Amino acid sequence: MAPSRKRGADSIEDSEVSVNSPPAGKKSKSAAAAAQPAGKDDDGHPYWDLSGKRRVGVSEFKNTNFVNIREYYEKDGKHLPGKKGISLSVEQYTALLKAIPGINAALRERGHTIKEDAEMDDAPVVAAPAKTKSAKDKANIDATSDEDSS
Template sequence: MQPLTFVKPEVSNGLAGYFRLPAKKMPKIKDKKKVSESESSDNDSSEDEKPAPSKKSKSSLPEKDENGDYSWQLEKMKYVKVRAFKGNVYVDIREHYLADGKLKPGKKGISLSVEQWRRVKELIPEIDEAVKDL
């Protein structure tokens, strides 16, 4: 195990900025589906057969969380949630944090009304073009 590295940041924000943990490489996890498909292809001589389609629920929506919100994970602690608040529906894009073993929404993020969300969706082609341009 590598020791902690002492780093003096340009702007001190407490002890958290002074110590840096060494980077760890996460072990690669084999996809069970791929492994089972490769094993089954070794046993079957016909390569023309397609695997049976996976059974999906009729709805493409994820299950609701404990608060009754639909939720999609973007990154480790960043989520998109669809929630109701005071009788209005919002699309919430936000960083979360752990407190008392529960995932809670943080200050960094934005809640868009349905109308604002529709406008963002209309702007996506233009935004994609701007991203390509930069």
């Protein structure tokens, strides 16, 4: 068996490195960049990249919306979904969002640095279209009332 080799440290001149400078931290993407879809798949569904092979996407199946967290593989230049992943219904996704503060607290207890929601950059929020009430419709109390207004 060949002996293991260790890479030697590159020679750095003293003038290039400041002794008092803190180590460079990881740069995270801004929430605004993360809020915009990374792209659309072949079916036109938006997705966001989590890492090299993992994505979060929103899709529809049998008139039901799902949030998919899935691994993808590349075949013939196309990214195809792999076996590993989960599809969350909107209710399950809402439950996950409610559990996130507890999950973040547990990760902090284990020594991980997690930003609070207030520390995160503001992400645009898209509201669902409001249902419009036609002027012809009576209020429920008026429609079920025994009294006539005539």
